[in-house]
Amino acid sequence: MLPLPFKIIITIFSLNSLVTASIKWERFKFEDKDAFILMPKKHSELNIPWVFYAPTLRGLPNERDEGWMINHFLEAGIAVAGIDVGESYGNIEGRNLYSKFHNFLTQRKKFNPKACLLARSRGGLMLYNWAANNPKKVKCIAGIYPVCNLRSYPGLERAAPAYKMSASELANSLSENNPINRLQNLAKADVPIFHIHGNVDTVVPLKSNSGIIAKRYQRFGGNMQLVVPKGQGHNMWEGFFKCDELVNFIINCAKENKVKPPKAKLLWKGGKFTEGPSVSSDGSVYFSDVGANLIYKYNPKTTKVTNIRPSSGRANGIIFDHMDRLIACEGANTEGRRRISITKKDGSIITLTDNWKGKRLNSPNDLAINKRNKLIYFTDPRYVGNEERELDFEGIFMVDLNGNTSLATKDIKKPNGILVSEDGKTIFVADHEIIPNGSRKLLSFSIEPNGELSNKKVLHDFEEERGIDGMALSPNGDIYATAGSGKHAGIYVFSHEGDLLRFIPTPGDPTNCTFGHGKNQWTLYVTAQSPRDGETRTYALYELDLIE
Structure with missing residues (x-):
């Protein structure tokens, strides 16, 4: 040689x-x-x-x-x-x-x-x-x-x-x-x-x-x-x-010990369009099926899924308040009630708000609670439904527990998933149009003393890709957002400044996510398309165990 x-x-x-x-x-x-x-x-x-x-x-x-x-x-x-x-x-x-x-x-x-x-x-x-x-x-x-x-x-x-x-x-x-x-x-x-x-x-x-x-x-x-x-x-x-x-x-x-991203574990499938997972105080996971007009409950102990609300008003995003009451965004389309509802512990359901200044809401989509001022912020776009619109814009509203409803901002095109920062000073929201060249951005707003939103910032632009649907705040404050389609479908993890920290693929297009409580605080529950099974594909509920 x-x-x-x-x-x-x-x-x-x-x-x-x-x-x-x-x-x-x-x-x-x-x-x-x-x-x-x-x-x-x-x-x-x-x-x-x-x-x-x-x-x-x-x-x-x-x-x-x-x-x-x-x-x-x-x-x-x-x-x-x-x-x-x-x-x-x-x-x-x-x-x-x-x-x-x-x-x-x-x-x-x-x-x-x-x-x-x-x-x-x-x-x-x-x-x-x-x-x-x-x-x-x-x-x-x-x-x-x-x-x-x-x-x-x-x-x-x-x-x-x-x-x-x-x-x-x-x-x-x-x-x-x-x-x-x-x-x-x-x-x-x-x-x-x-x-x-x-x-x-x-x-x-x-x-x-x-x-x-x-x-x-x-x-x-x-x-x-x-x-x-x-x-x-x-x-x-x-x-x-x-x-x-x-x-x-x-x-x-x-050493070629390749670290693979967390794998989504399928908990349930068979839905028409699952959305809005939220965890109650006992650890049960509630999620909506917008397409089927239902709200389900998944019990982690028994792994059983039960229908707890057979007519949900086309509920989409749901959340539990400090009294463990289920608050839901009920949307438009057939049987959609276009309101924010509260399901009490005894099972009775009341309307918190369904209008702003006497005009019916478009189609409430997602919501978040500001623990600092006890206001509920909710997004009000219109994606589906032929009901006559009474509002000529799609905005973000805030409502107190007495039903008093105010406009937080209409400086957005089509608001979808929404979060409030832990300190109660910032709103994170998805602006998600589904038209060609539409807005598909992660935005932030400052919360003013009166609750209104100002100082809009673009944190991330998905451009031609499918934008964010739902989001959740992790225990360390990062934003876990469901977005993307096909090979780009998954959980996009962002800092509060909009830096893309991590991407976790999901088996199908995801719609929303939420974290568990206590010892399960790093368990992420995700609603998304089910794995492809022949020619049939439904919507499902998954969990991902994230090690931090």
Whole structure:
């Protein structure tokens, strides 16, 4: 065998011995560039799992910051390696050098042909661009506030010289040189991604880097998880470098213990259009079947489903108040009562409201209770039903427990799922039109002292995809939203700022969701289409056990 044409000068020493002497660094010159390898004491003889780290500028990585992560990788039998390609900003020369280094490590050092990439800051440009050229050589990508967008950092003017282009030439070649424009092949190769990125990062802004990656990668069918520490920027906060989720993600991928998303467990099927799950104080799950004009009760102890309201008034969203009374949005269409009703503990049903200023409601859809001011907020669109409309808009209303109804806002096109934040200061609502080029957005509003809504913000735009139907707040305050259709059908997890944190697929198009209580607080109940069974497909109730 002919020797490989690599230029290598090797020295071995311990770096940062004042901090720790536990890590032995093999530092050497490769193609006249500084490179390093960290070998675990115990490892396989062939196909050694490894982490490809970037950048190695100015002494990175080092034991002071990355030492905790590195030790966990080494203890797991995973090597770590990297090479300084200079301030490449992900240019072609840097990518080519990465490929040579990868060949050296896989052929000479017997490293696994597939690397786990770990990008910190500008290392994102370097590793993502190399990964986009070599998706079959990548097991996973992890990032600590990684740069993924040349426009965001360092900017095209500053990056252009590294690419031997003018800024305008670089702008015209972003499809070949900008990570956020090069994700499709990685998604096709089923490369999982994990990022941790602070929400107040002004150097590498979250939304224009990891935020765009998360949104686009999901649309390509890729699997990504985003962790967003609140109040953290582009800094040396310990939580970035001692992140159990990041380290476990890399170790699992390196050892090919692929972490699969939670699987939906089918509890019941046979509905015409299930919706509005809500959990009562005893843990029972109530849900509506809009198509069948029924409300069901699922008992987790007996696993039995019973019909508790045979004529529901086309109930859609339902919720329990502090007295454990069932409050329902009754819609339009045949037998629809177009009201907010309360089913008392004794089974009697009363109307809380059915009008605003004497005009009948359109078709109440979903509701949420503000614990701070005891107001019930409900959305009032019109999707179906030929009943004559008395309101010339589709808005969000608020009603108190005495039935006094006020308009919260009509600054929305077709409101659907709705939530109130735990502190009672913010409303989250789905604007979901089903017409071509319609609004399919996750919005937020500030709640004014009088209960009215203001300061509308667009948190996420689903564009051409099916938007959000129903939503739930998780125990840690994240928004779990049911949206998407076909391969995009599932639970979209958002931060309060609209960052897409995670996507959990469902067997069919989902309609709504809710969390359990107490020991079941991380059990998510979901109404959605049933699994395809031959030519027949109904609607169903599922549960997902989410580990937090």
